[in-house]
Amino acid sequence: MKRPLIIFDCDGVLVDSEPLAAIAYERVYRKHGMTITTDIVGQCIGMKQADIIVRIAELTGHAFPEHATDDIWLETRELIAEELEPTRGILPFLRALEGARCVASSSSMERIALSLDVTGIADFFSENVFSTSMVKRGKPAPDIFLFAAEKLGAEPASSVVIEDSPFGIQGAVAAGMTAIGFTGGSHSFPGHAEKLKAAGAHAACASWTEVEEELAARGFIAQAPAQS
Template sequence: MAAERLFIFDCDGVLVDSEPLAAKAYVHAYAGRGLTIGPEVIAECIGMKQADIFTRIEQLTGVVFPAAHADDIWKVTKDIFTEELQPTPGITEFLETLDRPRCVASSSSIERILHSLTLTKLLPHFEGSIFSSSMVKRGKPAPDLFLFAAERLGYAPQDCVVIEDSPFGVQAAVAAGMTVLGFTGGGHSSPAHAAQLRAAGAELVFAGWPAIAAWRRANGL
């Protein structure tokens, strides 16, 4: 008999359609400090934790955000999310029919994850099973967060199914030795998105939750 699987969900771009809003928040926060970056720069940072995003933006553009004002990012993001954040299409129905253990493992802060899931009414599906990159030493693409979540919930890596929208997240799950499904159903998806996830190591890539639900049924998961 096959072992029970743990479904591990990324949050941004998987559970909630937040990536375009987060990009807008970074652009606005940087502009508020007299700095200019474009949303295409933020697209290069999807899946990273905030400290790594600052570093990556500096590497790509030479623009340095003042460390003393790092909280600006969350303040602007929170306001934008409160006004505009929506769940990804079909996720509510998917979770309502998922009769398997599940958790969230996200590069975002716990505060941001909770805010996002509360706004979109998804929190009841994950209470007590939320993990942030702030809980581990290394963020994605390192495997630390996924391994930490699996260990805390008592699952071996090979018994975990990770659903990710970013190449960094896919790389992290592959490094953790888990089954990885790529997800391109968010508003930030581009024509090259699926190929990028496959190149990062995703076993399969799905454009929406109905397709993942069908895959789960077909595989008895």
């Protein structure tokens, strides 16, 4: 295996943001006279905002006004700044992790930067942060993962992606990368692991201890980093 690269999704993997995002969508849609539930938003996890708006319209018939799309970010930003937490166990995991790593997210760069800063994760990735805004197609297309690997000089076959959504898993598999599903976020649900495996995940892990064991077993890290 050539130089391994570990690619992390952001929302729901590094940071426990998906419940906050669902609340933001629900509030903003209600503000504009449309009722949606957090369950509807949950079906859009892993997609970029423009695709989420389209998907909600398909599921509910509610067409969100184009002129008001900034309202979604404003509401989400407030919740992130006030309430966002890292996923349980990620900070000690990152402190011990060696080797190349990056973030590849469907969120905007502004949202990714705020999320990583608020949770104390930003320094673990430096400039190695990528958004689907940088590529033509969002997840489940492989574009963002291939883009990240190219930027960091890694081969897809030597890269592993950690994702919490079927869309992300599908994108990783399409990129020719190993896909590990993560179900340790507070938005996880019964059957989450099975859904990720059905999308192509090579394994599904409920904690960062399980993730490190998978990475070690598959040769992406020399040995499982000791957490404290």
